[in-house]
Amino acid sequence: MTVDLALVIAIVVLVGCGTTLMLERSLSRILVGFVMVGNGVNLLFLVASGPSGAPPIVGRGGITDPLPQAMALTAIVITLGVSAFGLALAYRSWQLSGNDDVKDDVEDDLIRRRAEADETSSSFDEPETDVPDEEGADA
Amino acid sequence: MTQLVVLPVLLPLLGAGLCLVLGRSARAQRIVSVAVLTAVVATASVLLYRADTQGPQALTVAGWGPEIGITLVADRLSALMLLVSSVVTLAVLLYSFGQGIVEYGRDTPLSVFHPTYLVLSAGVSNAFLSADLFNLFVGFEVLLAASYVLITLGGTEARIRAGTVYIVVSLLSSIIFLVAIACIYAAVGTVNFAQLSQRLGDLDPAVAHLLQLLLLTVFCIKAAVFPLSAWLPDSYPTAPAPVTAVFAGLLTKVGVYAIVRTQTLLFPDDSLRPLLLTMAILTMLVGILGAVAQTDIKRILSFTLVSHIGYMLLGVALGTELALSGAVYYIAHHITVQTALFLLAGLVEYRTGTTNLDRLGGLARSAPILAVAFFVPAMNLAGIPPFSGFLGKVALGRAGIEAGDWLAVTAVVASVAVSLLTLYAIAKVWNRAFWQPVDDDLAQSVVDDGSDVWSHGALHGGGDVSTRTQQTSSWARVAEEQRLPLGMGLPTLALVVASVALTVFAGPLFRVTDAAADELLQRTPYVQAVLGGDR
Numbered sequence: 001m002t003v004d005l006a007l008v009i010a011i012v013v014l015v016g017c018g019t020t021l022m023l024e025r026s027l028s029r030i031l032v033g034f035v036m037v038g039n040g041v042n043l044l045f046l047v048a049s050g051p052s053g054a055p056p057i058v059g060r061g062g063i064t065d066p067l068p069q070a071m072a073l074t075a076i077v078i079t080l081g082v083s084a085f086g087l088a089l090a091y092r093s094w095q096l097s098g099n100d101d102v103k104d105d106v107e108d109d110l111i112r113r114r115a116e117a118d119e120t121s122s123s124f125d126e127p128e129t130d131v132p133d134e135e136g137a138d139a
Numbered sequence: 140m141t142q143l144v145v146l147p148v149l150l151p152l153l154g155a156g157l158c159l160v161l162g163r164s165a166r167a168q169r170i171v172s173v174a175v176l177t178a179v180v181a182t183a184s185v186l187l188y189r190a191d192t193q194g195p196q197a198l199t200v201a202g203w204g205p206e207i208g209i210t211l212v213a214d215r216l217s218a219l220m221l222l223v224s225s226v227v228t229l230a231v232l233l234y235s236f237g238q239g240i241v242e243y244g245r246d247t248p249l250s251v252f253h254p255t256y257l258v259l260s261a262g263v264s265n266a267f268l269s270a271d272l273f274n275l276f277v278g279f280e281v282l283l284a285a286s287y288v289l290i291t292l293g294g295t296e297a298r299i300r301a302g303t304v305y306i307v308v309s310l311l312s313s314i315i316f317l318v319a320i321a322c323i324y325a326a327v328g329t330v331n332f333a334q335l336s337q338r339l340g341d342l343d344p345a346v347a348h349l350l351q352l353l354l355l356t357v358f359c360i361k362a363a364v365f366p367l368s369a370w371l372p373d374s375y376p377t378a379p380a381p382v383t384a385v386f387a388g389l390l391t392k393v394g395v396y397a398i399v400r401t402q403t404l405l406f407p408d409d410s411l412r413p414l415l416l417t418m419a420i421l422t423m424l425v426g427i428l429g430a431v432a433q434t435d436i437k438r439i440l441s442f443t444l445v446s447h448i449g450y451m452l453l454g455v456a457l458g459t460e461l462a463l464s465g466a467v468y469y470i471a472h473h474i475t476v477q478t479a480l481f482l483l484a485g486l487v488e489y490r491t492g493t494t495n496l497d498r499l500g501g502l503a504r505s506a507p508i509l510a511v512a513f514f515v516p517a518m519n520l521a522g523i524p525p526f527s528g529f530l531g532k533v534a535l536g537r538a539g540i541e542a543g544d545w546l547a548v549t550a551v552v553a554s555v556a557v558s559l560l561t562l563y564a565i566a567k568v569w570n571r572a573f574w575q576p577v578d579d580d581l582a583q584s585v586v587d588d589g590s591d592v593w594s595h596g597a598l599h600g601g602g603d604v605s606t607r608t609q610q611t612s613s614w615a616r617v618a619e620e621q622r623l624p625l626g627m628g629l630p631t632l633a634l635v636v637a638s639v640a641l642t643v644f645a646g647p648l649f650r651v652t653d654a655a656a657d658e659l660l661q662r663t664p665y666v667q668a669v670l671g672g673d674r
Contacts, residue, residue, distance in 0.1 A: 022311070034310050038314060044318060044321040045324070047321070048324045049324075068324055074273070085288070085306075089291065089299065089302065089306065102303050103300045103303070106301075107372070
């Protein structure tokens with residue numbers, strides 16, 4: 001199949017920039033990244049539909065495959081809806097905590113706190129006698 | 140009569156619209172939701188019967204033809220999944236009525252819950268029935284969009300935090316799904332399952348592998364298979380109990396269903412078998428080790444959920460008729476049992492104000508019915524002999540031994556070890572929450588000194604629940620006050636009974652799953668139903 005180079009370059013730029021943004025902590029940046037990657041993937045559908053130039057209308061000789069365009073349209077609508085929800089979520093997060101960062105996993109947080117407090121797991125049975133701490137940290 | 144296939148998708152969507160219009164009247168909303176979901180259960184039963192007696196039921200919507208239009212197919216696998224999921228959805232809806240007064244009282248607009256819940260149900264049905272990749276994607280998006288709303292219901296800080304992670308992960312998987320669909324369309328020029336199954340075999344193996352891996356990545360994220368499972372235990376436990384229950388029961392299983400469908404229909408060669416088996420083993424082990432380390436019932440259950448996805452993946456990876464049959468039976472078993480357990484965890488939380496094992500105790504005495512109701516699905520999950528979990532595991536184990544190679548046997552050994560560890564994790568819940576006597580001093584000290592991070596609203600699930608605990612300080616007082624409402628208890632009991640019924644009716648059920656597995660491996664009935672022009 002023939003591939004339009006301009007489309008490919010556009011896809012690479014959009015997906016590349018979008019991925020970089022999605023690696024950020026702030027939810028609004030992730031959403032901008034998501035929209036960019038989403039648009040890149042929509043262009044990928046145009047690549048999938050074959051050579052460009054002809055209209056997607058039956059009865060005019062060579063036509064472009066209309067199905068990928070219909071799919072891209074559906075994907076655009078879904079992306080729009082989800083982005084709107086994501087923005088509302090980012091706003092709510094900002095309302096509650098003053099930022100819209102994606103927080104750490106609860107488990108990571110818990111383990112870090114336990115490590116800082118030098119605690120054992122709560123399912124660990126404390127021995128009855130007072131065993132002196134190896135590092136001499138206060139109990 | 141094949142028009143019936145469209146009902147499980149259309150009815151909930153229409154019901155959702157009606158619920159939005161009736162937003163003012165909670166009563167009318169309830170009537171609409173229950174009526175719609177009951178109709179879906181009835182439709183699913185008819186579909187299963189017809190799929191079992193007359194072969195796959197296919198409907199090309201609006202007569203566009205399977206190449207370009209939307210096709211819905213209910214074969215035995217789809218219809219069985221649809222039936223189990225709609226029964227569970229209905230039970231959880233009834234449960235949410237009982238809990239409604241507490242959970243959706245002041246903070247949460249009740250008017251949003253019902254339409255969203257019905258949309259979720261429509262999305263799940265669409266994913267189960269869809270016969271093309273793009274419609275499967277749409278089904279996933281519908282159920283995901285609804286789940287975004289449900290998981291952040293009320294917009295408390297803990298739920299926003301958990302919801303953010305869940306949404307970002309889901310967005311990523313959706314994007315990868317789109318990439319996979321575009322690549323597949325570019326490679327073979329169709330997204331219809333039946334046509335794909337005919338054309339993918341002609342591709343260069345390297346390209347076919349790439350496409351298969353893309354799809355697997357997507358579905359493994361949705362199904363929470365090990366390297367891609369970290370989001371699940373982090374995001375599920377904070378949602379309201381009925382929401383967590385329905386997510387745990389259905390959403391991951393939709394991912395598993397998609398893996399089963401694509402692996403059997405589109406990529407029947409077993410070149411990825413070692414990879415899938417390894418992932419199944421790791422999912423089982425890592426999941427259950429996570430569960431063992433937890434002290435909160437909801438989190439333990441979330442980790443066992445991840446772990447038991449491994450069993451289903453094991454069945455798919457082995458790919459023989461017995462293994463697939465076992466996997467399908469196991470999915471049906473696990474949907475029922477896991478949902479029942481999460482609902483029971485919700486009841487424990489309702490009664491005592493917490494699901495933290497450090498603060499629970501003596502429930503077997505103070506709430507004997509709850510204790511028995513918990514014991515049955517708990518043992519079922521661990522795979523104790525008379526129950527359905529045992530039957531599913533035996534089927535999978537036999538399939539693994541029959542396969543005979545060292546990786547399959549390792550997987551069987553791992554599955555036995557994991558079921559022992561599940562027993563350990565779930566026995567820990569039983570002992571500490573239900574069996575051990577009340578230790579008032581301990582409960583008091585844990586609540587007072589605040590060193591237990593779970594008691595902080597920021598980390599614990601429902602903010603309102605933990606504040607209630609802190610206000611009353613002693614859980615013993617709470618336990619006396621909170622009687623369980625019948626509206627929550629009965630649907631839960633119904634699910635527990637349903638999970639036992641899976642054992643009682645294991646014979647006929649295994650006959651259906653055997654036939655379903657046979658149908659999956661043959662592939663021709665499905666292809667013929669779609670392309671044979673049965674309009």
